[in-house]
Amino acid sequence: MVIRIAAVGDVHLDEDVVGRFRPALEELPECADVLLLAGDLTRHGTEAEARCVAQEFGGLAVPVVTVLGNHDHQCDQVPQVVKVLEDAGITVLEGDGVVLDCAGGRLGIAGVKGFGGGFAGRCASDFGEPEMKAFVRTTNESADRLGAALRSLDCDMLVALTHYSPVPDTLVGEPLEIYPFLGSYQLGQAIDSAPTALAVHGHAHAGTERGTTPGGVRVRNVAHPVIKQAYSVFHVGDQLDTDQVSPIGGSGSQRSWS
Amino acid sequence: MTNDQAGGAAPPDEYVEAEIQRLLTEDPAVAEQGITVIRREDALVLYGEVESPHRREEILRRVSERFPDVSITSDIGVIRAQAPTEIEQLP
Incomplete structure (x- = not known):
């Protein structure tokens, strides 16, 4: 069983970017069963910017599944943004999931935006001022929703989609001081509470592509400035063509569809 | 704001750096969180990557406008958006 997953985050669309991704997106059916968007689709989260996202990522030949990012919340127009995206056929996840029938099996995707808080031993605690407690409780609730959604899906392969990072591994390159604003260990704990095959996130523009949760789940930071491609x-699967398998420490393998 | 300290050859101070870093995110005309401000001798250099040439120009314009007495240069790139040439196999 092999399921082919394409992913990118932090595309920050506005009128000046529309059309830049489209030529590459038209090639998606050749290499992927689904496209995941890891949040920060827009610059300020306006309805007008969401229409740019709908124009760029709508009407593709593969299903598109997304979570929102912090930028998509900036103008407090989340309901309007979600409606524009859904009207364009894009599935927007926040504490829920979707199961897609792919050629290689049923792919379950659970998603939340997530939130900050930091990582084990260096994280914020639910203690003290109301503002600090609200901050940490937002993280806890988001992670709880992600875990519940992951455990609820009946599928052959499970993927977690977030904007904030579930592990510090994929933040390497960012200043240590801002790690608590880039992700939280609770998201990793939620991912490890289910048989997750892959976790995909964005948000950390100066981070690193690859990481692993403490439970061994592969994590990929697909922020556009990190992957530097569309x-x-x-x-993902257990019957890959061994000729194509990446060597350990390698950066990948040549595309097989060209 | 500490513009009054930053005239002529005076080195940019940490408060100016902090102001610029916040402006890059909080100014609606910029709204970038991925730009780094680095101090080099008597100038500040902006590093990072954005989605369009227009945004790169707008960043330099807005920062120079707000801090006319600070020497600022930009080394900001535009992120490529081509289709990938490799896939990653995850057994």
Whole structure:
């Protein structure tokens, strides 16, 4: 069983970017069963910017599944943004999931935006001022929703989609001081509470592509400034063509569809 | 704001750096969180990557406008958006 997943985050669309991704997106059916968008689709989260996202990522030949990012919340127009995206056929996840029938099996995707808080031993605690407690509780609730959604899906392969990072591994390159604003260990704990095959996130523009949760789940930071291409493609499964398998420490393998 | 300290050859101070870093995110005309401000001798250099040439120009314009007495240069790139040439196999 092999399921082909394309993913990118942090595309920050506005009128000045429309059309830049489209030529590459038209090639998606050749290499992927689904496109995941890891949040920060827009610059300020306006309805007008969401229409740019709908124009760029709508009407593709593969299903598109997204979570929102912090930028998509900036103008407090989340309901309007979600409606524009859904009207364009894009599935927007926030504490829920979707199961897609792919050629290689049923792919379950659970998603939340997530939130900050930091990582084990260096994280914020639910203690003290109301503002600090609200901050940490937002993280906890988001992670709880992600875990519940992951455990609820009946599928052959499970993928977690977030904007904030579930592990510090994929933040390497960012200043240590801002790690608590880039992700939280609770998201990793939620991912490890289910038989997740892959976790995909964005948000950390100066981070690193690859990481692993403490439970051994592969994590990929697909923020556009990190991957420096229209999207990354992951072929996930247990019957891969061994000629194509990446060597350990290698950066990948040549695309097989060209 | 500390514009009054930053005239002529005076080195940019940390408060100016902080102001610029916040402006890059909080100014609606910029709204970038991925730009780094680095101090080099008597100038500040902006590093990072954005989605369009227009945004790169707008960043330099807005920062120079707000801090006319600070010497600022930009080394900001535009992120490529071509289709990938490799896939990653995850057994």
